[in-house]
Amino acid sequence: MRELKFYTGNAVPLEMHKVRVVQKLNLLPIDDRLRAIKEAGNNTFLLRNKDTFLDMLTDSGVNAMSDLQLSAMMVADDSYAGSATFSKLESKLCEIFGTKYVLPAHQGRACEHIISRVFVKKGDIVPTNYHFTTTKAHICLQGGTVLEIHHPEALIVESTNPFKGNMSPELLKKTIADYGAERISFVRLEAGTNLIGGQPFSLANLKEIYNICKQHNLLLVLDASLLADNLYFIKVREPAYQDVDIRKIAREIADHADIIYFSARKLGHARGGGICTSNHELYMKMRELVPLFEGFLTYGGMSVREMEAITVGLDETMDYDMISQGPLFIEYMVNELKQRGVPVVTPAGGLGCHLNAMEFVSHIPQSEYPSGALGAALFIAGGIRGMERGTLSEDREADGSEHYSNMELLRLAVPRRVFTLSQIKYAIDRIVWLYDNRQLIGGLKFVEEPKVLRFFMGKLAPVSDWQEKLVAKFKADFGDSL
Numbered sequence: 001m002r003e004l005k006f007y008t009g010n011a012v013p014l015e016m017h018k019v020r021v022v023q024k025l026n027l028l029p030i031d032d033r034l035r036a037i038k039e040a041g042n043n044t045f046l047l048r049n050k051d052t053f054l055d056m057l058t059d060s061g062v063n064a065m066s067d068l069q070l071s072a073m074m075v076a077d078d079s080y081a082g083s084a085t086f087s088k089l090e091s092k093l094c095e096i097f098g099t100k101y102v103l104p105a106h107q108g109r110a111c112e113h114i115i116s117r118v119f120v121k122k123g124d125i126v127p128t129n130y131h132f133t134t135t136k137a138h139i140c141l142q143g144g145t146v147l148e149i150h151h152p153e154a155l156i157v158e159s160t161n162p163f164k165g166n167m168s169p170e171l172l173k174k175t176i177a178d179y180g181a182e183r184i185s186f187v188r189l190e191a192g193t194n195l196i197g198g199q200p201f202s203l204a205n206l207k208e209i210y211n212i213c214k215q216h217n218l219l220l221v222l223d224a225s226l227l228a229d230n231l232y233f234i235k236v237r238e239p240a241y242q243d244v245d246i247r248k249i250a251r252e253i254a255d256h257a258d259i260i261y262f263s264a265r266k267l268g269h270a271r272g273g274g275i276c277t278s279n280h281e282l283y284m285k286m287r288e289l290v291p292l293f294e295g296f297l298t299y300g301g302m303s304v305r306e307m308e309a310i311t312v313g314l315d316e317t318m319d320y321d322m323i324s325q326g327p328l329f330i331e332y333m334v335n336e337l338k339q340r341g342v343p344v345v346t347p348a349g350g351l352g353c354h355l356n357a358m359e360f361v362s363h364i365p366q367s368e369y370p371s372g373a374l375g376a377a378l379f380i381a382g383g384i385r386g387m388e389r390g391t392l393s394e395d396r397e398a399d400g401s402e403h404y405s406n407m408e409l410l411r412l413a414v415p416r417r418v419f420t421l422s423q424i425k426y427a428i429d430r431i432v433w434l435y436d437n438r439q440l441i442g443g444l445k446f447v448e449e450p451k452v453l454r455f456f457m458g459k460l461a462p463v464s465d466w467q468e469k470l471v472a473k474f475k476a477d478f479g480d481s482l
Helices: 029-041 067-074 082-098 108-119 133-141 168-178 203-215 227-237 246-254 279-287 289-293 305-317 325-339 370-382 421-436 466-478
Strands: 002-004 012-014 101-105 125-128 144-148 187-190 220-223 259-263 271-276 351-356 387-389 409-413 444-448 459-462
Touching: 002 271, 012 325, 029 370, 029 466, 082 101, 082 271, 082 279, 082 305, 101 108, 101 279, 101 289, 108 133, 108 259, 108 271, 108 279, 108 289, 125 168, 133 144, 168 203, 203 220, 203 246, 227 246, 227 325, 246 325, 271 279, 279 289, 325 351, 325 421, 370 387, 370 409, 370 421, 370 444, 370 459, 370 466
Parallel strands: 125 144, 125 187, 187 220, 220 259
Antiparallel strands: 002 012, 101 271, 259 271, 351 409, 387 409, 444 459
């Protein structure tokens, strides 16, 4: 992926691949979009994909596979134990990360479950650069507490800091002093902090945090699910690494972590996951839980066909042209929206373009879930499915009160090699229209609220008839067109 500069006009991202297989999309009329979002309880997770035009919910498991990945799936060794396919995956992970041991799992949250079960005890603390929903849930289920010790600018929505995903070394030292190293299960770094806009950490920061961990005999656990984006940002934003090969950057990252885990739905572009380490003692502690919860040690709940695809996908992740597409598309989208006055997270991160709902719909109180309301409104306006990353994604406090999120974001993920530039421009157009008519958007209230991870399954209703008014305004501006 590269930027193409024209003789006239702005530079645009240039795809460094060609499309050979296509899937038909469906853009429903706006009345049908309104019906669909109501049937889904105003929860974009509960929308049917056939009702969605641009699925920007996530990049997890929906990235386009390459021709080499698809062909690799045809030679899979479909055996329960001792699969040659697993040996290929194991060898590839050890080659890229330089680790000795690999434990397979069906996806990233399964890795979190195993790591939390082994290392987290009741009353423990897990410092992190920012939490992720499932990670926090697994740690809390074991009786632990997640403590965010992020960079001072991490929660500043509009910033020029290139590495807002950094962990604060000063706060980590203070945390160790305050709680004692014996109460810290491990220190967790997420490559590309998901919930605050896909913001990366620098390699310099990783090294500093790792050195602090070693001084206090603490484990550093790396969530490498969004490693591809973080590799790109280190390459282009960290001066010391601009001339360093992607593979060397990946190895240097791995050399500064005791345990690496990942969701292959993001890293590797197929359904699966894994835990990597060179520490035999840590490996043996985790190994016994894989057959208990996942499957045998040479498949771990994964299809062997998916494992073949992951092995190829990991190799492709070491290609600059592949890992740059998402960030460049996202940067284009962010810049275009910013020029039109739409509030977005800056600098552009990985994973997707993040709308700042706190400002976009500033008239909606957090108690009425502004990010969720904006997500429902955008689906009505354009058939675009995004993901709420705000208060709706938090769980309630023990006393039942609402835990308000630090940020209210609507994430519009950009899966790799999936969308064309014209589809990105369509999304920009509908977002701008919605921003110009933002006063029409109202809040939401729960009508069905699960106790854990409510954003996955909960159902909500609008607090007024604002959705019908939004449809009426759309028809007045666009007629009965889509």
